[in-house]
Amino acid sequence: MKVLKFGGSSVRDHQNIKKVIAIITQKSKEDKLAVVVSAFGKTTDKLLKSAELAQEKNEAYLSIINEVEKHHFETIEQLPLHNSSEVIEQVNKQFNQLKTLYKGCYLLEELSPKAKAIISSFGERISSYIISEAAKTSLNATFKNSQDLIITDDNYLKAQVDFETTYSNCSSFFSECNYQVVILPGFIAKCYNGQTTTLGRGGSDYTASIFAAAIHAEELQIWTDVSGMYTANPTIVKQAKPIQHISYEEAMEMSHFGAKVIYPPTIQPVREMKIPILIKNTFYPDQEGTLITVDSDKSSSVKGITHVENVSLITVEGSGMVGMSGISKRLFAALSDNNINVILITQASSEHTICVGVLEEDAQKAVKCITQKFQNEIDQHKIDPIIIENELSIIALVGDNMKNHQGLSGKMFSALGKNNVNIRAIAQGASEKNISAVIKKLDAKKALNTLHEQFFGDNIKQLNLFVTGVGNVGNRFLAQLQQQKEYLLTNLKLNIRVIGLSNSTKMYFDENGIDLTNWKELLLTKGEPTSLNHFLYRSKEYNMRNSVFVDNTANEEVSKMYQHYLENNIAVVTCNKIACASELNNYKTLKKVSSKYNAPFLFETNVGAGLPIIDTLKNLIASGDRVHKIQAVLSGSLNFVFNNFTNAVTFHDIVAQAQKEGYTEPDPKIDLSGVDVARKILILARESGFELELSDIENNSFLPKNSLDTTNNKDFYESLLQFESHFQEIYANANSENCKLKYVAEFENGKAKVGLQHIPKNHPFYNLEGSDNIVLFFTDRYPIQPIQIKGAGAGADVTASGIFADVIRVGNN
Template identity: 50%
Template sequence: MKVLKFGGTSVGSVAAIKSVASIINSASTNNNIVVVVSAIGGVTNQLIQLSTRAQQGDTSYEALIDQLKLQHTTMYTELLGKEEEGFINELFSQLSEVCKGVFLLKELTSRTSDFIQSCGERLSSFIVFSYLKNEKVDITLYDSRKYLITDKQFGNANILIKETSELLLGLKSEMGSVSLFPGFIASTLENETTTLGRGGSDYTASLLANVFEAEALEIWTDVNGLMTADPRLVKQAHLLPHVSYEEALELSHFGAKVLYPPSIQPALDKGITIWVKNTFDAEGECTKITKEWDEKKNLVRGISSIKEIALLNLSGNSMVGIPSFSFRLFRALSEARVNVILITQASSEHSICVAISTVDVDKAKEAVSQEFKTELELRKLNAVSIDTDMSILALVGANMKNQVGICGKMFDTLGRNGISVTAIAQGSSERNISAVIHRSDMKKAINLLHESFFLSEIKKVHLFIVGVGNVGRAFLNQISEQQEYLLKEHHLNILVAGIANSKQSYFEEEGIDLKRWADLLNDGDAYHIDSFVSRIDELNLRNSVFVDITASEDIAQVYQAVLEKSISVVTPNKIAATRSMEQYRKLKQTARKYGAQFLFETNVAAGLPVISTLNDLIKSGDKILSIEAVLSGTLNYLFNEYNGQSTFKSIIESAKALGLTEPDPRLDLSGEDVIRKLLILMRESGLEVEMKDVDLVSFLPEGCLEAPSLDSFYQKVEDNEPYFKALYNEAEQAKTKLRVVASYKNGKATVGLQKIEEGHPFYFLEGKDNIVLFHTERYKAQPLVIKGAGAGAEVTASGIFADVLRLVNN
């Protein structure tokens, strides 16, 4: 024998009931089967609603009754091709009379409420029975109220096992091929209708399976089974083909709506296999629930969640001396009919915290306040505090206790993404590790954990990019070209979730189409850096990275706020790392404190690995003795290209056209850019230095940088052409090359134009190349040399990309 239970969606339409009929026909071919049905989806809620309206004296309850009657009679007619004039009409007549009494008395007792709610299952079972009978199925409809006996706990009645078992076993010999029972409903010994509470239809089916010693219990619903996580929150959630009873209990207790925890227990007692199947995909995959668990499967089987909970906290220095404190607390909550979902208590017994449903907050607070009224008045206890807008997420797995580090991995994953855990609970069996977090973090947290425990081979990263000039465009193109490769070969899914220029911004949580980003941005919203950062915070996406590809001081000012949200920062913008030493240090400390990273490799030499190499030297215990560097690809290009024949002005214009300079070339020619780069290298070496500590020897004639406009600057440069030609001729005559060199040695830092002799590593520097020489304790005789292209949109973009990948790998 098998027991098949069909939920509300499975009997929610004509097409659904026809699918149910097909399943029953197939299942009953070689077996006697018992079928349990729920009310049509949504009907129980409507019955509760109309009874409440009647109690409130609201005549609109009558219209709700009419709607329900029309819904059921229409379904009956469409299924059987004729009108039903008996049972349905009679039942709705009774329902109307009962509700009229509630309306007149403005009183709704729990007994009356149970009668009203029982109508849903009675109607659905009658319709299913009538259709199957009409289809020539050998089926008998039994009234569950005659065989399932309960106490008088109306609304959530308890089965009287002895009486119920005797009645059902007496019936067993009479049962034919298909026996149909309405779920959820039962009765007292005095024949008063009761209901079995939430999940009552599942419990009915499980109880019948237990008493009849069925070989299997099949739960038919609108999904294929238990999932690794809520698919509404996690798109990558997948089916669990097999779980143990304990795992199913934990998953269903913490939010998995497929099963209701008490419904599993009767089947568990007899070791009956439970199948969770999809009415609308009868041949598809499903979940099997047994006593055993899979030793070779993932230790974490699923991630469950409860979205809306509140934390009730009771604390006080004098709690230790209060007799039976915990007993009194839970007694008060029990008497107020408040379900406790999670419990934590400090070992000092100075505080105890319980998680409850948000709908129970007011009565819970009142009950606890009354129970400890004396202690509260004497200030032995602090006032009861309630934290709302909370959620619970839980890792579930029967065999987690055999693996070290599950708990650590869970909280490390959350912490690195800025998700604060308010309370923690873990049983000694380690089948469940639960954490209470803010509700706004739920989607982000459950996706993080799912990615970490089920899809660890694929990591999703969300980029938010400000600045789409030459470098920004190159960066976006590189991401677009590499997305498929990174996903396939490195299991890394990089998505651009937000972009902005100086005027507009555009966001797309699932990733912007990088083939159309320019058009999408043009149609985007007005941009302001504060609103851009706020939007990133609102989206609250896991593995978020803020990428600043500008030279803006305003944008550099928001790094602190971004890092405090545990969002990493990647940038070629040198301003943040070259402000005061105090601000520089604060950014580094903030990144460490909030589990984020502040990466600025491209601040110094575009795509060259200068800062990362320097960091490796310092971390490994080496000490920097001196630094010599040509750090401006732009200036190196200018002095390599200038030969005294073309004007220095034309060389500057050519460099700008090639994208080798800032939009305003004066920023490059002033030497300030090189000072900032040297300052960063010195700070990364461990030195406490400020901008004023670097001496600049300008190579430009006086007055050039004071020019009020770019055009007047070009004119000044053109007017001073003889000066530049003289510099060139002097270098040629001395058989040297002109290089703008940044150096640090013996505590002195300088930036200036130098004549480099043949044989020096700087002499043969070509085009826009940069070069850095580190003299260290380990590299005394020969310096460590890093050389390569140090300017240009493509190489700078590749350096930013490398920082993003470095961040992901860490």
């Protein structure tokens, strides 16, 4: 014989009930069945809510109970029934009894545990009767009230079962029952005096387990709306996978720590009898599900990651606790006497502190009873006032085989630490089947996804990007991300998603990742007004692991947001030079904050676009080398301009061409004034370990003062036409010396300068073509023949590729 249990979602309405009967029909061809059913989906919640409203003399309870009644009769109308008129009459009688109970609660303004138990029992009583009558039309089936079989104490809402009497009752009934299928209500029982009791919320699973153990069933099947137990909650961790095989102990640990597929007490009765539990999906009955037995598959060390929300941590501490016997006994006795369940326990080896985790709903009661128990010690200052922390969660790694694998705790806490998840308390039993940690409730989703990626992610790391700036560079960056998506996943084990996008007017978010084939339309049609602060707020609110803020702008206000991102453990990748060339204190602060919060701050594209200039410099410094001198052409735009400027074209036209082809900033004066080059040499000097301000850089600008004083692009370009003779004179002077014009940055002996120079033919800079950059590093190890880095130093594609490379560096961090 097998026992099948169908949960509330499985019997929610007439369509689902028909699916349940189809499953029962198929299974009954092979075995006799005891079928335990829950109330129709959410019915018990509504019954209890109505009762609470009635107690408060709120007549809204009537609309809820009428809604529940209507749903049941609509279900009856849609089901083929053995005797419809009799079913309608019996169900109507049940609802009349229920309404009488509500009326009593309303008049007396009272809702005792006994009344709650009776009211909440109606869901299962009615549903099991309706389903049994539907089953009788095609099956050799009968109905049996579980209250005739399961006997408990008088703890009405979470009754303790008298197993000896219950097993005897079950054995007698089922041994004499000749029906192929018996339908029974879950959750409900009765105490010795015949009063209704319940087995706790989720107790229908427990009911089925009791019956399975009592009759030594071949198997207990739990039919629900998911395909078994998962490696994590699939509504929170999208990559969660079904677990095919798990042990009783693993299942008990996972259910205790929040896996809602199975009610925690369910496992114990069948475990004693070594009866397998099979968890199946009512809506996908052909899927394999999860098998729970004595032993499980040993191939993986961690079987699942689970969590409990709404937890409070209560701390009892004080110098008077050290070496004092009986403290723990008194603490747990106080909690037990007040029916407070302890979820987690941890104690300092010094005996100075004991922490216990309880549900938030029990926290104030727990503090009160502990305070009363230790009032004398508190008054004598031997124990400090009891500390309570709310809005916490417990996360737990579960697996029988964890004890045979070294370093699991290290991997767990390292992964959490890298994502700035602070751990308040840790607990691990000597059996090592479970490692638990208490964290902020707000961090639970990030922690679960982080740990799942660590232990079940096939070594695939997910990066979540928040991208500001989708112009030339940003557009190419997003195109490169889309183009390389499969390559990154296959070869680098990186799953890079864009969660937020922003331009100067609109921003758009998608928690599951923005479709990069359609981002322009999504931003245009579904975007909300842009706000730098709100973009930051949304990035923080999502609280995703491995988050990265990508700045593709040249905007100073955006650069002022970096510290806020870093402080929230969100990495920053930027091509915007303003932050790193800002005041020295701000630059140093960003570096410190990045280190403190373990959030990378990468800006390779600040100098040389996609060229590995800063990365090379960092490696030199990290290896102990020292930089003495830097010579560089660092402006791809200026190099393009002076490589193409001759006496045959106007300076104005060459600058306009450079801007059109994406070589200059949106404001070309930034490039031509030398400010951009000054910022770049400043950044290189700072990365070399020297403390300079932008004002320390000597900038010998070739632009006339009138051009420098313009306030918009139109006036700037007009000034270039006005001073064409000035620019032609600069060209002629260089040409007369057989030299080329290059805008050179130099750093030596702690001083830096930038300016236009005449470069002779034998100089490394002479043949620098197009928009190329070149950097020469003279160091202790390279004093005469410097390290030389040369290549394209401007353009949307190469800058985007440099940003892309920094994002990959974050992924590899």
